[in-house]
Amino acid sequence: MEEPIIQLQAIAKVYRVGVETIHALRGVDLSIGRNEMVAIMGKSGSGKSTLMNTLGCLDRPTSGEYWLGGRLVSAMKADELALVRNEEIGFVFQTFELLARQTALENVELPLLYSATGGGASARRKRALEALERVGLGGRVDHRPNQLSGGQKQRVAIARAILNNPRILMADEPTGNLDSATTAEILGLFSALHRAGQTVILVTHENDVAAHCQRVVRLFDGRILSDLPAEQDDEVAPHVPAARAMGAAA
Numbered sequence: 001m002e003e004p005i006i007q008l009q010a011i012a013k014v015y016r017v018g019v020e021t022i023h024a025l026r027g028v029d030l031s032i033g034r035n036e037m038v039a040i041m042g043k044s045g046s047g048k049s050t051l052m053n054t055l056g057c058l059d060r061p062t063s064g065e066y067w068l069g070g071r072l073v074s075a076m077k078a079d080e081l082a083l084v085r086n087e088e089i090g091f092v093f094q095t096f097e098l099l100a101r102q103t104a105l106e107n108v109e110l111p112l113l114y115s116a117t118g119g120g121a122s123a124r125r126k127r128a129l130e131a132l133e134r135v136g137l138g139g140r141v142d143h144r145p146n147q148l149s150g151g152q153k154q155r156v157a158i159a160r161a162i163l164n165n166p167r168i169l170m171a172d173e174p175t176g177n178l179d180s181a182t183t184a185e186i187l188g189l190f191s192a193l194h195r196a197g198q199t200v201i202l203v204t205h206e207n208d209v210a211a212h213c214q215r216v217v218r219l220f221d222g223r224i225l226s227d228l229p230a231e232q233d234d235e236v237a238p239h240v241p242a243a244r245a246m247g248a249a250a
C-alpha cells in the first residue's frame, strides 16, 4: 500500500485550565491515504475540533507522533508548523470567515499575499479567478460577502482554501449554517473536488453530510470509537445514496 498522507500514532492532547486537566484526545491512532474523503463524527466535546486542529497543524499534540506527507510535524516548532500549514492544508469553516469589506476575488487572493510563492499582482489575480471558476463563482468575483448567499459565501471560502493546491482540504461543520438545499450543493462541490483527486477531511454531526464521505471515523471521549466505510456505519449507512452503496458492495 502507498504510504498514507496522514499518520497519527498515540496522539494525546491535554488542556490545563486552572487546576483542571482535560484529556481532549487520549491516544488516537489514525492513517488517512491520498484522495480519501473522511468524515469525523462524535457528540459535542468528544474531541473533533481538537483532532482537526492537530491534523490541520494549528496546534500541537501533548504527546504522540504526527506524520504528514512523510514529515514528523509533531516535533516542529510553531514557525515551521505554520509553513507546513500554509503549504499543505486548506481550511473551510462553518462561519465562512470572509473579510466583509473585500470582494470575493480579494478574499480568495489573500493567502497569496502572505505566501513566498504567491507571485505578483496579476499572477495572484489569475490564480484567484481560476479558483473561483472551479467552485462555480466566476460570475461573482466583484461581489462582497453581504451581496452573496450563504452557499456562495462558502464557495468563496472553498476557493480560498484550494488556492494553494493543498494536499489536504479540511472543513469543520462546513454546512452547519446552510439550509438543506445549499448543504447538498456544497457537499456536491466537496465531492467533485474529491473526484478530481483532493483529499478531504470534514467534521460533522449530521449523518447525511457524512454519507457523502467514503469513511466515517467516530470519536467518543477523546478516543476513536469506530472507523468504518460509510456503508457499514449503522447511523450513516441509511443516508448513503443507493447507487453508491451498491457500487461499494460490488
Ligand SMILES: Nc1ncnc2c1ncn2[C@@H]1O[C@H](COP(=O)(O)OP(=O)(O)O)[C@@H](O)[C@H]1O
Residues within 6 Å of the ligand: 015, 016, 017, 022, 023, 024, 042, 043, 044, 045, 046, 047, 048, 049, 050, 051
Ligand atoms: N482550548 C481549550 N482549553 C481547554 N479545554 C478545551 C479547549 N479546547 C477544547 N477543550 C475541551 O476538550 C474537550 C474536547 O473538545 P473539542 O475538541 O472542542 O470537542 P468537539 O469539537 O468534539 O466538540 C472538551 O472537553 C473541551 O471542553
Ligand SMILES: [Mg+2]
Residues within 6 Å of the ligand: 048, 049, 050
Ligand atoms: Mg468542535
